[in-house]
Amino acid sequence: EPTRPSNFLRQIIESDLDKGTYASRRWGGSPGDAAHHAQGEPDPAKIRTRFPPEPNGYLHVGHAKSICLNFGLARDYGGVCHLRFDDTNPEKEDQEYVDGIIDAVRWLGFDWAQVGQAAGSAQPFQASDYFDFMYRAAEYLIETGHAYVDEQTPEEMKANRGDFGKPGVDSPFRTRTPAENLARFREMRDGKLPDGAAVLRAKIDMASPNINLRDPAIYRIKHAEHHHTGNKWCIYPMYTFAHPIEDALEQITHSICTLEFEDQRPFYDWLLDRLREGGLISTPQPRQYEFARLNLTYVVTSKRKLKHLVDNGIVSGWDDPRMPTIVGLRRRGYTPEALQLFCERIGVTKDYSWIDYSTLEGCLREDLEHKAHRGMAVLDPVKLVLTNWAEAFGSDAYTEDCTQPALPHSAIAEGQTPPPDRVFKIGKEVWIEREDFEEVPPKGYKRLYPGNVVRLKGGYVIECTGCAKDANGTVTEVHAKVIPGTKSGTPGADSVKAKAAITWVGVQDGVQAEVRLYDRLFTDAQPDAGGKDFLSLLNPGSLKAVTAFVEPSLAAAQPDQKFQFERHGYFVADRADHGVSGKVVFNRVTGLKDSWGK
């Protein structure tokens, strides 16, 4: 186990474990109220954290930070992390998103647990299971004078809420008796009132400097079918009311969220204090801690904006390799290990900051450097003809096997068996990169030009003799002579000095491939920032597909398999399209070096 750098959350947890803050907890086996928990066994989990996505879209790289954080803390401190679908909002949620979230969490390398359920098969929690309890909690607040039904119009409510430095104004409905409130709330529940006609509000303090404590709404009317509870409810809890209750029922110890919720913490505590007083929840009650969300340059992470890109066909789907979604990053060729490394590296703080996209790419290179087998691919092919081939080897049809290591020595750990060598054929004709030939070489150019001597990497040394061109002056073929006896790995390999070694693919055994050269989706480093029209900042060159040739070991790739195309960068066989009706399709994951600042 690697030792992980400390952070403020680790310090809090370590201190709680030292003090035994959570040592006396009991766990009823499934979420319930205080009585249910009290009947349970001592909680085998030292801490409980949770990752609570709303199933209204696919997860993105920011969620990956939260997942690695919450699951990582549970793993490191003998706890468990709950996956909880925060499905309290009936309208925007969808089973497709639920499935996508489950896939993403598992793919990232994490699993959730429930006591008594085997790892890998535990059910996630879902907030809608707690609607009955939430309703009961709301009635309890009403009965104890802590909540009232407000029937001001939404406009009046907004105006009377006041503003910073300007106290709010009490609603005329604020003085209703508990009995009146209870009757009216039950009418809301029973569908007697239309959407928007009334809300249930916590009765706290309309003059509080914290606007979130100015009688926040906790239940609203919404005549909408819910994907789990169907038409049972036409009132739904507000997020700020539901979330602390979800945490309490699941006996979460450390409820970790992003800093935007810092101002909500007083209400979180207020609500749980009331419910504890009423004996509705068990103790110790959960505590909320905030950290700075991930802001990554060159991407948007708002689900609404990502959905817009999908719905308007600007990208091919949630899993378009240019998307910062977890499915998009996965299809692009990112590995769970790279994302985990990224989350470790950026750390957890309370400081607002931007992380450069190159940090994410750097983590991927670091992971793939030791894993991705090497191979040669020619992305902008022109044919090279070795004009003296038959003279040297007896026949134009003659070919010879070349071998090269799949991983360089430096990428092989001590004691690890190197993978088998790659084998590919050299013959009279090979594909080379168009940029590797210049009829008139610029100063310092070391590759092919008439009279120059270079090595075909892993093959022979050759001497360039010229080229053929079409009527427009475009080079159609490069010509060279092979120098026999100079093959790589043979005793004569160094007998002739080559100025450079160039990559190539044999015409005989090279395989045609579609290679998708992805670039950043936005031209602006902060397309998500306030006020910017993100759609006007799209990079028109974010996808360029080329017809390339790849060596046979690459063409044999399994979907999702990653490679380093020598000199070009890291590529992955596309999960969706590679292998479909025999097509060979690769995505560029990233170049070999950081090109972001440039």
Ligand code: ATP
């Ligand atoms: P959006 O606002 O785009 O709809 P969200 O933040 O509401 O996204 P949720 O599904 O509610 O998405 O988030 C689940 C969890 O992921 C929350 O606990 C949230 O704090 C965390 N999270 C979301 N975005 C980020 C981010 N950029 N960095 C870190 N954590 C994040």
Ligand code: MG
């Ligand atoms: Mg949300």
Ligand code: MG
């Ligand atoms: Mg949000």
